[in-house]
Amino acid sequence: MFFTNLQLYRLPAPWAFSPEQLEAALAPYSFTPAGSNELLRQGWDKPRPNGGLVHVLNKQMLILLGTEKKLLPATVINQVAKARAAEMEEAQGFAPGKKAMKDLKERVADELLPRAFTIRSNTWTWIDPVNGWLVVNAASPAKADEVIKLLLKAVDRMPLESLRVQRSPMAVMTEWLTADDAPAGFTVDMDTELRATGESKAAVRYVKHSLDPEEVRRHIAAGKQCNRLALTWDSKISFILTESLAIKGVKPLDVINEKESSVKNDEERFDCEFALMTGELAKLIGDVVLALGGFADEGCQNADRQAA
Structure with missing residues (x-):
């Protein structure tokens, strides 16, 4: 159940909100099937059958937003x-x-x-109270907003913030391509997109195609910047980093899949995958933030200390 698309939000680390408190907050907004005359119904559902609304393992929390939508073209x-x-x-x-x-x-x-036909969809959200992350498994910010909207309605004064880093992801990814060198722990893969920043919006996209450093530099010299870049982290996880700080197309590589292969029971497999995912993705996200200069507010705090 590895998340495939990560929309990232920050929480205070550590976030002192227990699973029991979260369960109680979500309960009034739990999922019930849509009525015959309802076009849309959303609510919090159980991540595991016969479990609660919050699945907990190693202090990591997993919640699930269920959506039923009627198809009436x-x-x-x-x-x-x-x-x-x-x-x-x-x-x-x-x-x-x-x-x-x-x-x-x-x-x-x-x-x-x-x-009308009814379509059911699930949006998974992982909360890491230890490292201060809330991660929605959604391909678009709009889908993640559905989760955040209902979560903020359920949890009063939840201290949730958008992720901000010190350096522009687009500028940093462009630098990596110009130097033909990724930061420590990362390697550049064969997918990328370069886009002009002017009115033309001209773009060049490489899909499963080797990147010729000289060709890429010519595009950059012509005014294009990298807004999507495929990377592999620590030889364990491949993904695409975007200019909006979304991490897409996440794929665990063989070194992780081998750790799961010996688990046969469904419940054990679910928890094994969840433990592996949260452990590895927490490190990956931390390294991505570090490669982009760290958190933006840390830069402000450092400047304040120097001024004092």
């Missing part, structure tokens, strides 16, 4: 409404006006909603 509503409008025109001798059509579409949507 506008094309279907319009098609049925059009047929109904034709019947009305035949019966009354004239076509319904704009307001009547709007009301008709709303009635059709209400009629079709109970018969």
Whole structure:
């Protein structure tokens, strides 16, 4: 159950909020299936069957946002409404006006909603109170925002912040490509994207393609900067670092997969994977932040100390 896309947020380290407190806070917002006339329903669900809303292992916490959404395409509503409008025109001798059509579409949507297909999706969130991380397994910030919005509603005054680092990820990744050298513990892989910062927004993308240092430098000299870069950390995990500090396409390599292979029981396998994931990803995230100059607020604190 390795997370594949990491949207990163900071908590105070250590975060003095127990699993029991979190469980109690999430309980009023627990997941229940959507009713027949509901288009969307979200709530906190159990990460493990027969468990609680907070799964805990080695002080690491795992929570799960469940979402049920009804599929009711506008094309279907319009098609049925059009047929109904034709019947009305035949019966009354004239076509319904704009307001009547709007009301008709709303009635059709209400009629079709109970018969619409339901799609269930899960968004996993890992909370590391020891190192001060909240990590949402989501490909987009918008999906992560759904988790954060409901979490802040449940946990009063939760001290959650966006991740900020001292140096621009785009500038630092561009430097690595210019020097053809990654920071200690990392290697550059074969996927990257270089994008112009001017009005043209011209971009060059390499996908599973060896990076020719001279060719890359020419693109950089022409005004492009790196906004996505594939890296491998400590020969254990490959991923893509983005300009927005998202870590995407996370893949554990063989050295980690081999540690899981001897575990057969489903519950043991789940906990083994969770322990491995949290242990390794906490180190990876820490090294990424360090490679980008550290936390932005640490830079401010250092400057304050020097001024004093």
